[in-house]
Amino acid sequence: MIDYLKGKLTELTPAFCVVECGGVGYGLNIPLLFYDVLQKVNKDEDVKVYVYESIREDAHELYGFRDKTEREAFRLLIGVSGVGPNTARLILSSLTVEQLESAISGGNEHPLKSVKGIGGKTALRIIVDLKDKIKGGTGSFNLSAPVAGANFQDASSALIMLGFSMAQVQKSLNKVFASNPEVSTEEAIKLALKML
Numbered sequence: 001m002i003d004y005l006k007g008k009l010t011e012l013t014p015a016f017c018v019v020e021c022g023g024v025g026y027g028l029n030i031p032l033l034f035y036d037v038l039q040k041v042n043k044d045e046d047v048k049v050y051v052y053e054s055i056r057e058d059a060h061e062l063y064g065f066r067d068k069t070e071r072e073a074f075r076l077l078i079g080v081s082g083v084g085p086n087t088a089r090l091i092l093s094s095l096t097v098e099q100l101e102s103a104i105s106g107g108n109e110h111p112l113k114s115v116k117g118i119g120g121k122t123a124l125r126i127i128v129d130l131k132d133k134i135k136g137g138t139g140s141f142n143l144s145a146p147v148a149g150a151n152f153q154d155a156s157s158a159l160i161m162l163g164f165s166m167a168q169v170q171k172s173l174n175k176v177f178a179s180n181p182e183v184s185t186e187e188a189i190k191l192a193l194k195m196l
Contacts, residue, residue: 028064079170
């Protein structure tokens with residue numbers, strides 16, 4: 001699992017960047033708000049991009065974020081039924097993490113509905129599914145939530161490679177890790193398979 005990349009920014013568009021590390025260029029899909037940050041980077045300095053790996057049967061894609069909180073918001077969003085990686089990236093292109101947290105903790109669906117492709121039902125589902133993931137309603141994503149663990153990520157990748165959808169996998173693993181945050185990757189996969 002790649003946690004982050006640190007290297008030279010060799011290519012940048014509003015939705016994509018390439019970071020060169022050790023002679024290898026890594027292409028990352030990025031939210032528009034991160035593009036604004038990367039535009040200000042001096043060509044001579046290294047950039048640090050936090051990574052989310054999306055491994056599916058037909059594709060292996062990397063998503064890049066400015067910090068762990070933004071990546072965690074992305075992970076939580078794609079765990080909501082009906083929200084895929086591209087939709088989650090669109091949300092984080094339109095709303096800052098703070099605005100997203102505020103909308104979820106306040107139960108305000110309007111900022112979410114303002115994002116292209118997000119209807120009322122999806123906005124409400126995001127609020128309902130993620131409200132308990134905000135630390136005590138303080139407007140801060142809980143980075144200690146089970147979804148942040150390496151075991152969760154490894155189990156998720158394995159189940160997706162077995163042919164299950166991202167939404168199914170996230171939902172079942174969230175239940176597994178909520179009941180036992182210290183569960184091993186192997187045990188998590190076994191328990192999740194019983195629910196899938």
